[in-house]
Amino acid sequence: MKKEDLLARYEALGDERDFAVAQALYEQAVSENSNARVLADYGYLLESHGRNELRRAIELYERAIDLDPSYDRAHYQLISARAGLQEPELPVAIYEQRVADSPGEVREQRFLAIAYLKTHDYRRALAAAGDGLALAPNDPPLIALRGEARAGLGDPEGALADWRCALALDADDISALYSSAFLLERLGRLTEATQAWESIIEWGERHGDTLHNEWPKQELARLRALRKAPGRSR
Structure with a gap:
């Protein structure tokens, strides 16, 4: 089967066996006599594979959260993976609801601030970090997130000051x-x-x-x- 046909099959079916064979053929084509179409097609094959792997990662993060909702890293990774799939609005909706359900939970404000940052909504990220800091004024992650929001809003000195503060409060991060x-x-x-x-x-x-x-x-x-x-x- 030609590499172009394998690419079409993988895009349609997501069979890893098709990907493995197609990748080998495209690697050979690139090394021998690549042209613009070969390069673009191979790039698209890898991009499609990356999206499929990200969806698998999301499934694992969601299972991890179901097993242990207190495991913060799984939440952070889920938000990041959704952004990688250009679906950053999905975590925003989830964590907005979680904040509404648990308004006094600092960690939920952290998650929401990160979700806003992934959508480049720096004003709402700044507000979420501020709401969390109203509950825990010396929370290093929230201070660092406020810095990210300030950087996005064109306030580099404010961002750098926040990051210095976060480091002073938690030198291990x-x-x-x-x-x-x-x-x-x-x-x-x-x-x-x-x-x-x-x-x-x-x-x-x-x-x-x-x-x-x-x-x-x-x-x-x-x-x-x-x-x-x-x-x-x-």
Whole structure:
């Protein structure tokens, strides 16, 4: 069967055997004599496979939540996976209802703020984080989420201040450091972005996390090279 026919079958039926054979044929075609259609078709095959895998992941996250509703990570991953499928509005509806059902639950405000962030609705994300902080003023995750909303609303200094605060309250969660590094680079503040990556690497070394330090080291090297480029900010 031709690779194009296998692609059509996989798109229609989602049979992993069709995907495996089609992938091998497209890999061969790309290595031998690729053209625009071959590249686009192979990309679409991989995209379709990725969507199917995400749907499977969503099923697993939903089962995990059913088994243990208190396991926060499953909620976060579910929200992220839905966004990956371009369905971010589905978690919004779910967690809006959960907040309405449990208005005093701080964790529900966290989930809702993240769901809003995935839809790029930064104003509602800011409001959800604020509602949660009214219940728990020193909650590090909510402060960090407020920072994400402020960054989305064009308030970088407010975002950076929130992330510094979140780190000061919980030094074991350095997600705010990553957010700071990305934002500082977008702002062209490469020296500060470099310092953020250095702090991430230092944290990993203190905690013996050599595996997860590999990518930060690559980012640090990239930024250092970028700073040396003619005409770039130092």
